[in-house]
Amino acid sequence: MGIIAHGLIFHGMPERYDEIGRTYSMSRRTDPMIASALEVALGESGTVLNVGAGTGSYEPRERDVIALEPSPVMIAQRRRDAAPAVRGRAEALPFDNASFDAVMGVLTVHHWSDWRRGLAECARVARNRVVLLTWDPSIATFWLVNEYFPEHVAFDRRRFPSMIELTDVLGAIQTEPVLVPANCKDGFLGAFWRRPEAYLRPELRDGMSAFAQLPQAEARFARLKDDIASGKWHRMHADLLSLDAIDLGYRLVIAHARSH
Numbered sequence: 001m002g003i004i005a006h007g008l009i010f011h012g013m014p015e016r017y018d019e020i021g022r023t024y025s026m027s028r029r030t031d032p033m034i035a036s037a038l039e040v041a042l043g044e045s046g047t048v049l050n051v052g053a054g055t056g057s058y059e060p061r062e063r064d065v066i067a068l069e070p071s072p073v074m075i076a077q078r079r080r081d082a083a084p085a086v087r088g089r090a091e092a093l094p095f096d097n098a099s100f101d102a103v104m105g106v107l108t109v110h111h112w113s114d115w116r117r118g119l120a121e122c123a124r125v126a127r128n129r130v131v132l133l134t135w136d137p138s139i140a141t142f143w144l145v146n147e148y149f150p151e152h153v154a155f156d157r158r159r160f161p162s163m164i165e166l167t168d169v170l171g172a173i174q175t176e177p178v179l180v181p182a183n184c185k186d187g188f189l190g191a192f193w194r195r196p197e198a199y200l201r202p203e204l205r206d207g208m209s210a211f212a213q214l215p216q217a218e219a220r221f222a223r224l225k226d227d228i229a230s231g232k233w234h235r236m237h238a239d240l241l242s243l244d245a246i247d248l249g250y251r252l253v254i255a256h257a258r259s260h
């Protein structure tokens with residue numbers, strides 16, 4: 001039996017990322033353009049809690065950071081000099097009210113079993129602001145999903161909270177598009193929008209949680225391989241080839257803390 005806090009068992013439970021995150025740090029690295037957007041969003045915050053911190057990709061180095069992460073497999077991939085990590089879940093943060101200037105969460109909220117409760121916890125422990133990088137489910141999905149995994153569209157629209165739903169929990173939010181550069185260093189689902197060959201590499205796909213839940217992925221990737229080889233992909237997506245960055249719906253969300 002794990003430790004029970006706030007009615008949730010959060011130690012000793014098998015974590016999903018223990019299974020799907022084994023090679024995460026190989027393909028999921030800090031992208032400098034995304035990192036600087038997060039840096040600006042954190043403002044003057046001196047103390048930061050990084051919730052769902054994973055391997056620590058976007059943890060600021062010049063601030064006093066604590067990482068919170070449920071998966072020991074992810075924690076084990078953190079650099080030796082990374083911020084100290086506490087094992088735990090967003091839904092039951094083991095910290096007092098207003099313990100950190102800012103709480104950040106990067107591409108993690110859609111993995112939480114109860115994102116409303118998790119975000120309420122983030123708002124509780126943040127003195128000044130909560131900063132999230134997430135995906136806005138009202139934005140059109142891109143070619144990989146539309147043309148090869150159409151069933152994934154509905155899945156992602158269900159698991160990512162809408163911007164309006166976020167305001168239900170966080171109050172007024174400020175949102176900013178985070179463009180994905182054509183040479184994005186962080187191999188998340190949309191990262192290779194201009195490099196279709198990358199999706200044929202299993203070691204890169206392993207870093208994308210989307211493919212862990214998609215049956216028959218191999219047949220779809222075989223079709224993509226054929227479309228690249230025949231020139232069909234390049235004909236259909238010629239408009240993308242001259243772009244340096246694109247808006248795929250990733251959003252920075254900043255919520256200023258209400259008084260505690």
Ligand SMILES: C[S@@+](CC[C@H](N)C(=O)[O-])C[C@H]1O[C@@H](n2cnc3c(N)ncnc32)[C@H](O)[C@@H]1O
Nearest residue numbers: 017052053054057071074089090106108111112
């Ligand atoms: C896509 S990874 C993102 C990791 C890191 N933030 C980054 O940008 O590389 C999602 C992370 O959320 C974590 N996670 C899943 N459920 C969680 C929960 N309930 N509370 C906090 N983190 C959770 C996973 O273990 C995983 O490390």
